[in-house]
Amino acid sequence: MAPIHKAFAQDFGRGAILSDTEIGNTLRAYARPILNAGGIPPDNISIHMVVDDSLNAFVTAGNRMFFHTGLLLKTKNSNEVIGVMAHEIGHIAGGHAVTTTDGMAKASGISMLAMLLGVAAGVASGNPDAGLAVFMGGQQVALGKMLSFSRSVENSSDQFAIQALEETGQSAKGLYDFFSTLAGQEMLISTSQDPYMRTHPLTRDRMATIRAAIERSPYSEVAPNPRFELEHRRMIAKLFAFLKPQITTLQRYPKSDTSIEARYARAIAYYRRGQFDQSIPLIDGLLIDEPEDPYFWQIKGDMLLSKSDIDEAVVAYSQALEYLPDAPEILIAMAHAMTQRPTANYSEKAQKALRRALTIEPENPAAWDMLARSYAYDDNLGMSAYASAERAILLGQFAEVQRYTEEAEKYIDKKTPTWYRLQDIKIVAKNYKEDMKRR
Numbered sequence: 389m390a391p392i393h394k395a396f397a398q399d400f401g402r403g404a405i406l407s408d409t410e411i412g413n414t415l416r417a418y419a420r421p422i423l424n425a426g427g428i429p430p431d432n433i434s435i436h437m438v439v440d441d442s443l444n445a446f447v448t449a450g451n452r453m454f455f456h457t458g459l460l461l462k463t464k465n466s467n468e469v470i471g472v473m474a475h476e477i478g479h480i481a482g483g484h485a486v487t488t489t490d491g492m493a494k495a496s497g498i499s500m501l502a503m504l505l506g507v508a509a510g511v512a513s514g515n516p517d518a519g520l521a522v523f524m525g526g527q528q529v530a531l532g533k534m535l536s537f538s539r540s541v542e543n544s545s546d547q548f549a550i551q552a553l554e555e556t557g558q559s560a561k562g563l564y565d566f567f568s569t570l571a572g573q574e575m576l577i578s579t580s581q582d583p584y585m586r587t588h589p590l591t592r593d594r595m596a597t598i599r600a601a602i603e604r605s606p607y608s609e610v611a612p613n614p615r616f617e618l619e620h621r622r623m624i625a626k627l628f629a630f631l632k633p634q635i636t637t638l639q640r641y642p643k644s645d646t647s648i649e650a651r652y653a654r655a656i657a658y659y660r661r662g663q664f665d666q667s668i669p670l671i672d673g674l675l676i677d678e679p680e681d682p683y684f685w686q687i688k689g690d691m692l693l694s695k696s697d698i699d700e701a702v703v704a705y706s707q708a709l710e711y712l713p714d715a716p717e718i719l720i721a722m723a724h725a726m727t728q729r730p731t732a733n734y735s736e737k738a739q740k741a742l743r744r745a746l747t748i749e750p751e752n753p754a755a756w757d758m759l760a761r762s763y764a765y766d767d768n769l770g771m772s773a774y775a776s777a778e779r780a781i782l783l784g785q786f787a788e789v790q791r792y793t794e795e796a797e798k799y800i801d802k803k804t805p806t807w808y809r810l811q812d813i814k815i816v817a818k819n820y821k822e823d824m825k826r827r
Contacts, residue, residue, distance in 0.1 A: 406437040406457070409717045410683040411626065414619040415455070415473070418466065421556040422474045426481050426548065433480065439631065443570065445472050447479045457627055463566065466616035471549065471563025478548030484541050546594055550601045559610050564598045571595065618648075625649035629656035648674065655687070664695050682712035686721070693725045701725045702734075719745035720755050727762055738762045753782045770799025774806055781813050789817040 415435045423430045433451045438444075441458040448454065453476050463469050546563075553560045602608045612620075629637045629652070637657040641650040655670035671688045678684060689704035705722035712718065719741045726738035742759040746752060760775035777792035793814050800807045 402440050404439040405454075406439060407717065408437070408626070409686070409712070409715045411437065411623050414623050415469075417619070418470045418616065419453075419473055419477065421558075422470070422477050422552045425552040425555040426477060428477065428481060433477075437627075445476050447476050447484070451480055453477070453480070457631060461624060461627055461631075462569065463620070463624075465562065465612050466620040467559060467562030467612040468566045469562070469620065470558060470616075471553070471560060472566055474549035474552050475545050475563060477552070478545030479541070481548055482541065482544050484545070542591075542594060543597070546598060550598065554601075554605055554607065557607050557610060559608050559612075560598055560602050560605065561608060562612075564595070564602060567595060567598065621647070621649040622652060625653035626656060629653040630660070634658070634661055648677070652684075659687070659691050659694070662694070664691055667691055680711050682708040682710075682715070682718070685711070686715075686718050689718075689721060689725070693721070693728075696728075698725055698729045714744075714748060716745040716749040716752065716755070720752070720758065723755075723758050723762070727758055727765070732766075735762050735765050751782055753779045756782065770796050771806070774800060774810060777810065777813050781816060784820075786817045786820055789813060793817075 412435065416430065419433065419435065420430045423433060433453060435453045435455070437460070438454050438456050440456040442456055443459045443462055444454075444456040445459055446454055453473070455472075459472065460469065463472075549563055550560055553563070625641065628640065632640075634657045637653050641653040641657075643654070651670050651674055655667045655674070658664075658667035658670070668688065668691055671684055671691065674684045675681065675688070685704050685708035689701045689708060692698075692701035692704055702722060702725050705718055705725065708718050709715070709722065723738040723741040723745070726734035726741070739759060739762050742755050742762065745755050746759070749755065756775050756779035760772045760779065763769075763772035763775060773792045773796035777789055777796060780786070780788035780792055793810050796810055797807070800810060
């Protein structure tokens with residue numbers, strides 16, 4: 389069986405695409421009203437985070453929206469994020485999306501929580517950060533030079549944002565405030581400006597148009613949605629704690645701050661250093677306050693798994709799934725825990741969880757790899773080889789595809805759904821090889 393590819397904590401460096409269930413759900417909740425106002429089905433848009441301290445957001449072909457973590461961390465409230473998002477959705481609605489590389493287009497992310505499973509090994513080695521193993525392969529993206537939109541395109545997206553915010557009863561002040569933050573960079577040389585300034589040229593006319601819209605809107609003084617504000621504070625705390633050094637997190641969120649987001653940030657900061665005696669009590673305290681919060685249960689599972697408390701981790705993940713049953717990241721994390729102790733009971737449950745996750749995220753190589761290993765534990769060699777073939781095709785390992793499909797066909801009954809899928813995989817691999825020969 390092919391070994392699982394691992395990346396390490398340094399993959400949280402610039403250009404890594406992050407995946408997080410909680411933050412993803414927060415951003416999708418922000419986007420949904422705007423998308424509905426624009427007549428765009430919410431399921432047609434995917435939202436991703438790119439690790440980069442600079443301020444930028446952009447859209448690519450395939451209706452993929454990307455936010456730099458630096459932009460999110462810079463926003464003061466949910467209204468600013470929604471304002472920027474409304475503008476970017478305007479680019480999608482107007483067909484202005486950037487055509488970019490296949491690597492970014494696929495945008496399979498590094499999970500910040502469920503795949504941080506190597507803390508214990510790092511603690512044992514004396515280098516905790518080095519032990520933060522990311523189960524999915526770390527995807528780095530070359531951000532490169534993005535298309536610089538014209539003034540007319542920018543104006544069009546501004547108009548879309550203003551109208552969508554109006555229709556959803558939200559203030560455009562967030563968009564104006566974010567642009568005001570950027571406005572101070574106009575006099576900087578282009579190499580010193582944030583990418584958003586360079587790719588989305590800001591003019592006084594644009595600022596004046598947005599300001600005029602605010603002045604005539606009946607929603608200008610409407611406060612941000614309280615639920616969105618709480619989610620924004622938690623998102624910022626989580627991002628900050630995962631991406632910044634522990635000492636910086638503890639300075640920003642000191643023990644004297646007993647808010648939910650501050651305790652959350654401190655718990656993550658201690659967790660990243662393998663200090664479970666401090667991180668787990670903080671999460672337990674949050675669960676006393678919010679016993680049905682799936683994300684607190686999820687990170688408790690991650691902590692327990694990192695310290696090799698397998699059974700307790702499975703319980704925590706199961707609790708998270710009680711409240712968020714269709715979260716692939718949590719399903720995969722629970723399955724990972726179960727595959728660490730390959731009993732017959734866990735093996736069956738792990739396979740069920742992984743199959744469920746893969747119906748939602750079929751292009752997840754980590755899930756296919758775990759499924760292959762789980763089948764191997766049960767001596768189900770045909771299904772193990774089939775799952776390995778699925779993983780290999782996703783990673784472009786076409787020599788491995790041939791080996792695994794041939795192995796799977798020894799055991800899989802002909803004319804079953806799995807057998808037909810194997811034939812599809814073989815055709816894809818064959819076409820790729822022929823294409824490479826022609827080139």
